[in-house]
Amino acid sequence: MMRRDPHNPVITPADVIPSREGLEVIGAFNAGAAKIGEETLLLLRVAERPTNDDPDYVAFPHASEDGDGVQVLRIRRDSPDVDVSDPRAVVYRGQLHLTSISHLRLARSTDGVHFRVDPQPTLVPSGMYEEYGIEDPRITYLDGRYLIVYTSVSRRGVTVSLIRTPDFRTFERMGVIFPPENKDVAIFPARVGGRYAALHRPSARGLGSPDIWLAYSEDLRHWGDHRHLLGVRKGMWDGVRIGAGSVPFMTEKGWLAIYHGADETRYCLGGALMDAEAPHVVLARSQDPILVPEAPYETNGFFHNAVFTCGTVVEPDGTLRIFYGAADQSIALAVTSVDEVLDSLEPVPVRAR
Amino acid sequence: MMRRDPHNPVITPADVIPSREGLEVIGAFNAGAAKIGEETLLLLRVAERPTNDDPDYVAFPHASEDGDGVQVLRIRRDSPDVDVSDPRAVVYRGQLHLTSISHLRLARSTDGVHFRVDPQPTLVPSGMYEEYGIEDPRITYLDGRYLIVYTSVSRRGVTVSLIRTPDFRTFERMGVIFPPENKDVAIFPARVGGRYAALHRPSARGLGSPDIWLAYSEDLRHWGDHRHLLGVRKGMWDGVRIGAGSVPFMTEKGWLAIYHGADETRYCLGGALMDAEAPHVVLARSQDPILVPEAPYETNGFFHNAVFTCGTVVEPDGTLRIFYGAADQSIALAVTSVDEVLDSLEPVPVRAR
Numbered sequence: 001m002m003r004r005d006p007h008n009p010v011i012t013p014a015d016v017i018p019s020r021e022g023l024e025v026i027g028a029f030n031a032g033a034a035k036i037g038e039e040t041l042l043l044l045r046v047a048e049r050p051t052n053d054d055p056d057y058v059a060f061p062h063a064s065e066d067g068d069g070v071q072v073l074r075i076r077r078d079s080p081d082v083d084v085s086d087p088r089a090v091v092y093r094g095q096l097h098l099t100s101i102s103h104l105r106l107a108r109s110t111d112g113v114h115f116r117v118d119p120q121p122t123l124v125p126s127g128m129y130e131e132y133g134i135e136d137p138r139i140t141y142l143d144g145r146y147l148i149v150y151t152s153v154s155r156r157g158v159t160v161s162l163i164r165t166p167d168f169r170t171f172e173r174m175g176v177i178f179p180p181e182n183k184d185v186a187i188f189p190a191r192v193g194g195r196y197a198a199l200h201r202p203s204a205r206g207l208g209s210p211d212i213w214l215a216y217s218e219d220l221r222h223w224g225d226h227r228h229l230l231g232v233r234k235g236m237w238d239g240v241r242i243g244a245g246s247v248p249f250m251t252e253k254g255w256l257a258i259y260h261g262a263d264e265t266r267y268c269l270g271g272a273l274m275d276a277e278a279p280h281v282v283l284a285r286s287q288d289p290i291l292v293p294e295a296p297y298e299t300n301g302f303f304h305n306a307v308f309t310c311g312t313v314v315e316p317d318g319t320l321r322i323f324y325g326a327a328d329q330s331i332a333l334a335v336t337s338v339d340e341v342l343d344s345l346e347p348v349p350v351r352a353r
Numbered sequence: 354m355m356r357r358d359p360h361n362p363v364i365t366p367a368d369v370i371p372s373r374e375g376l377e378v379i380g381a382f383n384a385g386a387a388k389i390g391e392e393t394l395l396l397l398r399v400a401e402r403p404t405n406d407d408p409d410y411v412a413f414p415h416a417s418e419d420g421d422g423v424q425v426l427r428i429r430r431d432s433p434d435v436d437v438s439d440p441r442a443v444v445y446r447g448q449l450h451l452t453s454i455s456h457l458r459l460a461r462s463t464d465g466v467h468f469r470v471d472p473q474p475t476l477v478p479s480g481m482y483e484e485y486g487i488e489d490p491r492i493t494y495l496d497g498r499y500l501i502v503y504t505s506v507s508r509r510g511v512t513v514s515l516i517r518t519p520d521f522r523t524f525e526r527m528g529v530i531f532p533p534e535n536k537d538v539a540i541f542p543a544r545v546g547g548r549y550a551a552l553h554r555p556s557a558r559g560l561g562s563p564d565i566w567l568a569y570s571e572d573l574r575h576w577g578d579h580r581h582l583l584g585v586r587k588g589m590w591d592g593v594r595i596g597a598g599s600v601p602f603m604t605e606k607g608w609l610a611i612y613h614g615a616d617e618t619r620y621c622l623g624g625a626l627m628d629a630e631a632p633h634v635v636l637a638r639s640q641d642p643i644l645v646p647e648a649p650y651e652t653n654g655f656f657h658n659a660v661f662t663c664g665t666v667v668e669p670d671g672t673l674r675i676f677y678g679a680a681d682q683s684i685a686l687a688v689t690s691v692d693e694v695l696d697s698l699e700p701v702p703v704r705a706r
Contacts, residue, residue, distance in 0.1 A: 157561030181557035204534035208510030
């Protein structure tokens with residue numbers, strides 16, 4: 001039922017110009033999506049790392065707190081200030097630095113398949129909550145504006161922040177809306193029972209699993225009335241970790257969310273149907289995934305065996321276009337229909353609601 | 354400067370009648386405090402466990418989702434359904450149960466030292482977020498009502514919930530206000546710059562430390578604009594874990610919070626001063642703790658070497674009465690003055706703000 005686009009992957013790191021000299025793009029993935037008139041916009045997560053041609057030096061990126069973009073530090077590898085014992089990170093003078101860092105960048109298409117990536121970053125990390133980058137945006141059109149929620153990463157933790165824009169040219173930063181540790185937030189595109197609603201995915205040190213929760217808000221900045229929505233299902237395709245997903249959309253049966261689930265070996269996509277008036281009530285859910293990493297650009301890449309969506313486009317005829325990060329490296333497109341996804345879901349027993 | 358009351362501990366488990374037959378009280382500690390006229394109220398965390406006189410059986414508590422209080426299950430120890438390999442928990446039919454469970458109960462005093470504990474629980478666990486109990490309440494008097502924030506513990510995680518009461522007789526449940534993992538929430542007793550404010554303590558699986566954050570709210574139910582407030586300080590008395598503390602109170606120099614800090618060996622108390630108009634700005638902080646576990650009821654108990662406050666009372670003359678959990682077992686009282694605590698704080702450099 002899921003048709004991969006023959007042009008896949010539709011965007012790769014080679015399509016993206018680095019944000020500055022001395023950096024190379026290693027990922028263009030996990031994009032939020034919006035359709036404005038006939039134009040499809042993707043807001044890509046672009047991951048960059050320093051190019052390094054001198055083995056005597058270690059190079060690592062960090063984001064300026066002033067929002068000046070990604071800076072590169074180069075330190076002699078034998079310096080007593082540097083610790084490179086963990087390949088994912090560099091510790092410099094006792095402070096952790098990641099080996100790559102992400103910003104957000106627009107790509108535009110008139111046919112929904114062929115994209116032109118902007119030559120410059122659209123949003124760069126800024127401030128004390130984003131020194132390790134900004135990641136995985138979701139875009140919600142609501143009340144005449146676009147809401148961009150994204151992951152802000154710093155030594156202080158993994159938080160979720162909100163930016164509002166009328167036109168993707170001017171942006172208003174609204175601050176951290178979910179404290180650590182949280183990610184995979186998607187705001188519903190309409191008020192529900194008078195309130196805004198969002199899916200979110202807290203991660204706890206102790207009790208609990210990486211499950212999907214739902215929260216409500218009166219004003220988009222302040223969130224509460226948190227409800228546990230979807231749990232991981234041990235032994236199934238979504239047995240270890242789950243999270244939204246693209247922005248939920250209304251169907252004739254209720255709110256439909258495309259979410260990701262991971263087991264020990266791979267990240268897949270599935271669907272969850274929520275009550276139209278009370279989206280904290282789950283009505284149905286994918287017993288089996290609707291998209292499994294199988295294509296070479298999904299099974300091989302920066303992170304093998306992963307499909308992960310932050311953005312879908314629903315066409316007026318019910319066609320569902322799922323843009324997804326493939327292997328944490330590229331953007332791919334799969335097409336199905338809303339009805340096919342709805343028909344594939346298994347009802348959730350009332351007692352478990 | 355800190356004077357322990359000669360009657361310490363002022364409340365012990367022996368002062369508390371179990372909530373039902375078959376349970377014994379093992380802790381009466383970590384109490385929220387309020388002074389209403391001449392009466393001092395403490396809302397105790399009361400921890401109970403099943404009495405068990407038959408070594409062939411394992412007994413464990415769980416809270417009814419219907420709010421009917423703590424129930425006890427007794428299962429033959431040799432049952433294949435039971436796993437007792439972890440002494441802190443019982444796994445029954447694959448589901449975790451803790452070996453003790455807490456509810457909240459009022460204690461009353463006219464002199465602030467001699468307390469009479471209510472014979473019945475005041476608040477019992479209720480609903481899907483409280484099956485493992487409710488813990489560590491803080492009480493804030495605001496807009497003519499008392500706000501009780503407390504930790505709700507369940508298989509879904511450690512969350513923070515809010516209950517509102519005008520009189521400690523009728524209670525209105527306001528739901529989960531902070532998603533997992535969070536605890537040690539204290540709501541400020543006045544609006545700041547038009548908004549409500551609260552200290553909270555998220556705990557992350559990945560990046561970040563168990564630090565104190567500050568959040569704002571327009572309505573007490575929905576919280577946002579999260580700010581990192583106070584970090585742990587490696588190698589110091591608060592080097593491993595920190596958290597509020599009692600409810601912050603206004604002084605002539607700004608908001609003063611008494612918070613707890615732990616290193617590898619003990620839990621101590623210290624103070625933090627925040628800007629009166631912008632409490633997310635820290636002005637000064639305890640270099641050394643203001644209270645260290647030294648008395649026998651602090652160094653020995655259910656959890657050794659711990660002092661932990663959820664409630665303080667500021668008298669009109671500036672006397673500061675700190676009620677604190679001692680060794681996770683009893684309530685003790687230490688008395689000082691607001692001025693002495695303020696004078697003991699070290700200014701925080703402006704650059705670090």
